[in-house]
Amino acid sequence: MKLIVGLGNPGIEYALTPHNLGFLAIDRIAGDLGVDVRSRHCRALTARVVLSDVPVLLAKPETYMNLSGLSVRELAAKHDVQPESDLIVIQDELDFALGTLRIHTRRSSAGHNGIESIIGALGTKDFLRIRIGVAPERKVEDSQRYLLAPMRKADLKVVDGILDTAEDAVKVILKDGPAAAMNRFNRKDQ
Helix, strand or coil, X not given: CEEEEECCCCCHHHCCCHHHHHHHHHHHHHHHCCCCCCEEECCEEEEEEEEXXXXXXXXXXXXXXXXXXXXHHHHHHHCCCCHHHHEEEEEEEEEEECCCEEEEECCCCCCCHXXXXXXXXXXXXXXXXXXXXXXXXXXXXXXXXXXXXXXXXXXXXXXXXXXHHHHHHHHHHHHHCHHHHHHHHCCCCC
């Protein structure tokens, strides 16, 4: 089984913020499969699906971003998930422009608290990440405030497209492997 975790914060006040793109990506995948991510276990909302002929557990940790690792560690242990081969984490990335997407593995957290929590909880940084850019056009003074504030309508249109791209990236990873997905989605001309 593959474990696909979207990072975000629970609560309606965070639903359409840049920091919740991981949750939004999980909801997009589930919605396109006609399921809801609502089964509660291991401190997460989850749903079992089959995607690209692969059994998958979709998860949205309910621990808040900074403690995501607690939920991911429990899910990985319960479902015998090996991080280096079975875990995909979808996260927001302030270092990339809004609408960009990159796939990486074996990297530091780059200051992302959710990723830092997962690395600490699993004891490894060897897991696949789909990083969705959220950086605004202009530099912001308070990045935390920006990440937790509702997105503008114009940004939501861009996000809609990148969520489709994230879903496609997950499907390519599952069907053809991480290297093929990186070759396809990490192009500079995106």
